[in-house]
Amino acid sequence: MEKNVLQREARSPYLRIRDAIIEGTFPPGSALGEQSLAEWCGVSRTPVREALRGLEQDGLVERTARGLIVTNRTPEQILDTYDVRIVLEESVARFAAERHTQIDRIRLESLIRASSDPKPGDQLARRNHRFHRTMWAASHNDALIDVLSRLHMHLTRFPATTLSYERRWEQTQVEHRELVEAVVARDAESAAQLARAHFERARDIRLKLWQQDIP
Structure with missing residues (x-):
């Protein structure tokens, strides 16, 4: 039950951040901080962390020495x-x-x-x-x-x-x-x-x- 609730909470931040990346609101190379994204989405950091993990799996976000960034286009x-x-x-x-x-x-x-x-x-x-x-x-x-x-x-x-x-x-x-x-x-x-x-x-x-x- 708790896991299902967490998944539902994570979906909305995932879609919002994903769409912002696709539309260019967060351009390639942009740093993606959990706290700032949580405030932007109006949620806690936990669903944002789950959303970023999903976006990383999708290849839209990558992990670098300075943290997570929007994947560059080549x-x-x-x-x-x-x-x-x-x-x-x-x-x-x-x-x-x-x-x-x-x-x-x-x-x-x-x-x-x-x-x-x-x-x-x-x-x-x-x-x-x-x-x-x-x-x-x-x-x-x-x-x-x-x-x-x-x-x-x-x-x-x-x-x-x-x-x-x-x-x-x-x-x-x-x-x-x-x-x-x-x-x-x-x-x-x-x-x-x-x-x-x-x-x-x-x-x-x-x-x-x-x-x-x-x-």
Whole structure:
């Protein structure tokens, strides 16, 4: 009982600090002191300590000689993250082609039809993530979904959405449509190849955006 109460108390500070890191309120390299964070969250130091432990496990926080800091962002991290994501998204595409249900197909095709409606950049990013989460769901593999959700959290710490890049949304619509067509046709190999190409392009654009973000 006591352990469950502690876990509930720790969740709110975890989410608040995590979101502040992702949104840049606590930029890379920022020191994270338990006392100051406890005051900021309006809680005791114990749930903050638990939250920081979770963030360290997530890779958003690292321990240094001067204490805990927000993990720095590097181009190597982009490459490492995409190396993993590309492999996982290939697996998602294969599983989705093999396992998708009629409901999955309807949801994916509905998102493709809706994608032609123009939206501001931040809404495009949410729409894009919704498409990929729907594709993940069509894979019917909870382990893949869990790992990909964690990877997505790391990618949101990097510069603006890749959809802000010139004509990227138009190209993304084409790539999404081709991917859905392969999945619906249950062509697992083509779906995997299309997923790989899609995320390799996203990786290259993410690196260009990172370069532009350097002061």
